[in-house]
Amino acid sequence: MSDTLLEINNLKKSFGTGEAKQDVLRGMSFTVAKGEFCVLLGPSGSGKSTLLNIIGGIDTPDSGYVSIGGDRLEDMSEKQLTLYRRKHLGYVFQMYNLIPNLNVKENIEVGAYLADNPLDVEEVINTLGLQEHKYKYPNQLSGGQQQRVSIGRAVVKNPDILMCDEPTGALDYKTSKEILALIEDCNRKYGNTIIMVTHNEAIRFMADHVIRLRDGVVRHNDLNETKTPASELEW
Amino acid sequence: MKNPLIRRLPRELAADWHKYLVIIVFMIVMIGVISGMYVGHDSMLAAVYANRDELDLEDGCFELSEEAEPELLEDIASGKMAYVRQYFIDKGTEEADKEVAEAVEEELEKQVTAAIEDAVRQQCAAYGITDEEMIQEQIDTALEEGFDEALDEAKNSAEFKEAEAEAYEEAHKAVTEAVDEEWDEIADRYSLEDEGFTPVPVRIYENFYREEAEDDDNDGKSDANVRIYLSGAGIDRASFLEGRGPGNENEIAIDRLHAENLGVKPGDSISIGGKSFEVSGLLSYVNYLTLHEKNTDLMFDSFGFDVAMVTPEGFDRLSSRIHYNYSYIYEKETSDKTELADMSENFLKVLITQSLVYDNEIKDYLPEYLRQASNFAPGDIESDTAATGILCYILIGVIAFIFAITISNTIDKEASVIGTLRASGYKKSELVVHYMSMPLIVTLAGAVLGNIFGYTFFRDVAVNLYYQSYSMPACGTVWSKTALVKTTLIPLFLMFFVNLIVIVNKLQLSPLRFLRHDLGRKKRSKAVRLPAWSFMRRFRLRILLQNLPNYAILIFGVIFIELMMSFAFGLPDSLNNYSDSAGGMLFADYQYMLMDSKDSDGNIIETSEESAERFSSKNLMYPKDVDVMFEGMGSGGDEGVTVYGIAKDSSYISLGDHGEGEVYLSSAFAKKFGLKEGDRITLKEEYENRSYTFSVKGTVDYDGGIAVFMGNDRFNALFDRDPEEFSGYFSRKEINDIDEQDIAVVITAEDITKVTTQLFHSVGGAIDVFKYALIVLAAALIYLLAKIIIERNEHAISMVKILGFENGEIASLYILPTAMLVVLFAAVSVFIGYALMGWVFKLFIMQMDGYFEFYMKNSSMVLSVVYLLAGYALVSVIDLFRIKKIPLDVALKNVE
Incomplete structure (x- = not known):
């Protein structure tokens, strides 16, 4: 895991102006290797979601840069950024954001449609344990099941990087572990690089790479020697 | 792989069927009625023109x-004029010759008789015969025996021949002179010696x-x-x-x-x-x-x-x-x-x-x-398209408005989905296509169905309206290009562009802002501090303030509804008003237009009626000099103007002093073209290349027509007429001593009322169709507007339900403020709608000939508000059910 896929260099970002100005990122730098399971850990307001959005190309830094596979996002036009997200990224949000009038299978197909070489939708449904729910609409599913669909929509593209923004933030303990296990499986099975934003300390044990953020800067940047499977995590 | 988003379309249609049904019904009624009217017009005109051949x-x-x-x-068929002058001369000469021959014969006979009598008397005197009886006997015998011989001798004498020739010459000269005199008058009257004559x-x-x-x-x-x-x-x-x-x-x-x-x-x-x-x-x-x-x-x-x-x-x-x-x-x-x-x-x-x-x-x-x-019916049918045209443009505006708010609402509702799709790599163009599909499919379906109804049911309605008024031939159904363009292509293009602009504009926002539901263009202002009212009052006011953008849409919608209502109620009111006031619009109780100021014998047509007063009139054209705002509406060409020459000190129309080139305008003329004192107008002959420029001296209070007034003397001088020439009589009483042959037309208040009654009869049916169609459309619009407000507050309503608010309380929070605002907006919009309709009507009148003012009865204004409020009351009941049906989990689950 020595190939650098993602480079974050002296990233700065602030919101508001004058007295209300709030520096969210204050010169953040780190790298993520290809196939790595990277966890961005930090309390609320540490800038982790903003960082994720900048990596995802849906937000821009005030200064510094993000480079993926050697390509700097700041050099990309809006069209290129869209193409970059389309071909290289998968997104999993805390609040699932499924399309209400498409069923489980179709929601996953929304992701597959974007990819040149998507994974087999049925296989992904099986992997996610959604076989018996595949014709259900989102409002017929539990929160955990909806998040599985959301993961399915992201991984079916077989993206280079799977971006997960507090994927278990709205879920109970048991379901959270199941979801984490799924993400872990995907990382193992499909080799996607995972960047997961969380404030759950326990999750750091399942990651290859843990970056602790506070007040907009990297406080710790550690590689785990040994990982704990998601199913064994406790919090 | 086919875009999976396509599968959303039928489901969205099924899920929101009532909204789309209302929109489709709106489209079908609008397109159906207008297309039916155009197809009806075109079919009827096609039948009329085809029949001409x-x-x-x-x-x-x-x-x-x-x-x-x-x-x-x-x-006559040769198309050549007869040589009337020569014909008269020949005819006159023939008659004169006959008369001269007779006169000469008579005179000669007299002279021969006298000569024979003289000769006999002289002989008798020589023989000493004095008895008159014997003398008379001798004369009779001499006449009997020698008259014919003497007559022949006299006829052959050179003296006689000279005299006879002189008589003929004189007679021929008299005939030629008489014919010339007569001919000059006829030739002058009918311009028979016009060199421009072509057979x-x-x-x-x-x-x-x-x-x-x-x-x-x-x-x-x-x-x-x-x-x-x-x-x-x-x-x-x-x-x-x-x-x-x-x-x-x-x-x-x-x-x-x-x-x-x-x-x-x-x-x-x-x-x-x-x-x-x-x-x-x-x-x-x-x-x-x-x-x-x-x-x-x-x-x-x-x-x-x-x-x-x-x-x-x-x-x-x-x-x-x-x-x-x-x-x-x-x-x-x-x-x-x-x-x-x-x-x-x-x-x-x-x-x-x-x-x-x-x-x-x-x-x-x-x-x-x-x-x-x-020619009356085809002209009238053509002008009917004008009213249809206005309705069409109003409704296209309404349709654009409906779709703009519907699509904007959809995008707001789907913000998270859009944000996620954009973050996942969906291109803007893919989302534009996706979000445009449904409105375009709905419009297309509405257009197709509307046209089917337009070409069948509504076409029959339109055609039957004409059959009720005119003796029209049987007509088939023709393809109407105007109907296709105005009722289908324009709404489709409008739909396309309105959606495109709204969607593209909305999608300019970053995916992040969609994910955060941050779709406002402006930064949030600080919360308004409210007075220490009861909690529910403050809560209601907060909801009201929070929904201000939605209420802005509502007020636009209510203005549109009142505009439609003004059309529905104002058009019949305007016609009725014109009909009611038509009698008062005449200068005189009787206006006699004569064929000529002289009768067939060349005598000036006079009357013993004391109140009668001569006037002159002539028709000229006023170039409208305005852009044709709405193609296909009315003539759009020149306005016919009646120029009146009024007697000095007229008891019918009082004109002030005015110099040469100065005229007074009828108030209708001034109002229609916004003319005022000091302006200059140029009127032209319709079929000749002559024009006259006048300076406006003032106006005459006359709304009955587009007219110009000047003194009769100036009139006759200006138009090269004889000083005593005139066109007719104004009179307060009926004139009975003018030969009917000499009267072209008599105009009384009854005639004007008859015209407007017939006009109302002709267009009344169409107006009724428009009126009911507009009421249905207005109800559809208020339904959509109210639905949007509830939909936009669905999340909040679900939340207050979770908190334990009862449906009644929720209704008082969400429906009551809307109801109060609808009442307020309706009260204000009725005047705005009226003013807008007045403006639209003026544009429409500019395309037409003549003038009549847009008018709406107070009771109609009240009624238009009552209809709106009754419609809203019904919609509120539906809203109550909508509120009851909003599930609690809307606020809990993040199901968009």
Whole structure:
């Protein structure tokens, strides 16, 4: 895991102006290797979601840069950024954001449609344990099941990087572990690089790479020697 | 792989079927009604114009006092003027010669008799005979024996021959002088010596008719005057809408509309001139699309006048005098109005001169292009498209508005989905296509269904409206380009562009802002501090403030609704108002327009009526000089202006002092074109290249027409008329001492009211269709607006439900403020709608000839608000059910 896929260099970002100005990122730098399971850990307001959005190309830094596979996002036009997200990224949000009038299978197909070489939708449904729910609409599913669909929509593209923004933030303990296990499986099975934003300390044990953020800067940047499977995590 | 988002479309349609149903119904009604009107217009006009060729419509007709000799018809057909002057000279000379010969013979006989008598008396005196009796005997004997010889001798004398030649010369000179004098007058009157005359060869057809009393219910009383033509005519033929033409002497076919108005059906017996006829069919004559008895009638009369067809044998059964009417068709075909005017003017010269030389008299002459009975209906149908045009543009505006708010609402609702899709790599163009699909599919479906209804049901409604007013021929359905463009292509394009602009504009926002539901363009302002009211009042006010953008949409919607209501109520009100005030718009109780200021004997037409006052008038054109705002609406060309010459110190129209080139305008003229004192206007002759420029001195309070007033002396001087010339009389009482032959038309308040009543009858049906369509559309619009407000608050309503608020309380929070605002908006919008409609109406009037003001009764204004509020009350009840149905988990689950 020595190939650098993602480079974050002296990233700065602030919101508001004058007295209300709030520096969210204050010169953040780190790298993520290809196939790595990277966890961005930090309390609320540490800038982790903003960082994720900048990596995802849906937000821009005030200064510094993000480079993926050697390509700097700041050099990309809006069209290129869209193409970059389309071909290289998968997104999993805390609040699932499924399309209400498409069923489980179709929601996953929304992701597959974007990819040149998507994974087999049925296989992904099986992997996610959604076989018996595949014709259900989102409002017929539990929160955990909806998040599985959301993961399915992201991984079916077989993206280079799977971006997960507090994927278990709205879920109970048991379901959270199941979801984490799924993400872990995907990382193992499909080799996607995972960047997961969380404030759950326990999750750091399942990651290859843990970056602790506070007040907009990297406080710790550690590689785990040994990982704990998601199913064994406790919090 | 097919885009999986496509599968959302049918599901969205099914899930939100009531919204889309309302939109589709809106589209179908709007497109159906307007398309039906256009298709109806176009089909009717197509039938009318096709029939003109198929049924051999004349180019004009003339009536002679006696049946024309074949030679006369031949000479008229040649299109050349007769040499009237020479004809008169020849005729006069012939008569003069006869008279001179007789006079000379008489004189010579007298002289020869006297000479013989003298000679006998002298001889008797020489013989001493004095007895008078004997002398007389000798004279008689001498006359008997020598008179003829003496007469011959006298005739052969050089002296006599000289005298005779002198007499003839003098007589011929007198004839020429008399003819010249007469000829100059005739030639001047009819411009017979005009060098611009070109022969107008024509084909002439006999088209004789009789006029009889028609008794439709056989009660012995006449119900109408009927003009009866012969079957088998080669010109001005009829088409049959029911039954067939007359087959024998006892059968008659009559006008379809007249028959319907009087309840006559084929197979019925009616009495014509006291003879019984069986109605074999109902027809429409190509030259009687409206039943104008006289061309000068202001309005047709489909009750009191009828046209009919009988066989030649049936014609012979009748006893009234035959009108020797001849129709003609120009050998040279043209549709150019100026050329037609020239040709008809030239043909009149041919007719006058030829009928003169054949000792026949012209009783009537009417070029087809001036015939009211065949031109009124098509003109009226064409102007009807104007009202349809206004409605079309209003509704297209409403449609654009509905779709703009619907699509904007959809995007707001789907913000998270859009954000996620964009973050996942969906391109803007893919989302634009996706979000545009549904409105376009709905519009397309509405357009297709609307057109199907437009070409069937609503087309029939439109066509039937015309059948109720006019004697139209049977018509098929024609493809209407206008309908396609205005009711389908424009809404589709509008739909496309409105959606494109709204969607593209919305999608400019970053995916992140969609994910955060941060779709506002402006930064949030600080929360407003509220007074220490009760919690519920403050809560309600907060909701109201929070929904301000939605209420802005609502007020626009309410303005649109009131605009539609103003159209629905204001148009009939305006017509009624015009009809009611028409009587008061006349200058005088009676306005007599004369054929000429002199009668056929050249005497000035006078009256003993004390209140009568002469006036002059002339029609000129005022170039509108405005852009045609709405293509296909009305003439858009020049405005016809009546120029009046008013007597000095007139008791009917009081004009102030005005110098040369200064005129007064009717208030209608000033209002329509925004003219005021000091402005300059240029009026031009319609068929000549002459124009007159005037300075506006003031206005005359007259809303009845577009008119210009000046002193009669100035009028006559300006238009090169004789100082004593005039056009007619204004009068407060009926004038009975002017020969009817000399009167072109009499206008009274009753005539004006008749015109407006007929107008109302003609367009009333269409207005009713519009009115009900608009009420349905207004209800649909308020439903959509109210739905949007509840939908946008769905999340919050779900939340307050979770918190334990009851449905009643929620209604008081969400429905009550909306209801209060709807009442407030309605009260304000009724005036805005009225003002907007007034403006739209003015644009529409600018495209039309004449003027009448937009007017709406106070009761109609109230009613338009009541309709709106009643509609909203109904929608509120639906909203209550909507609130009840909002599930609690909307706020809990993040199901968009």
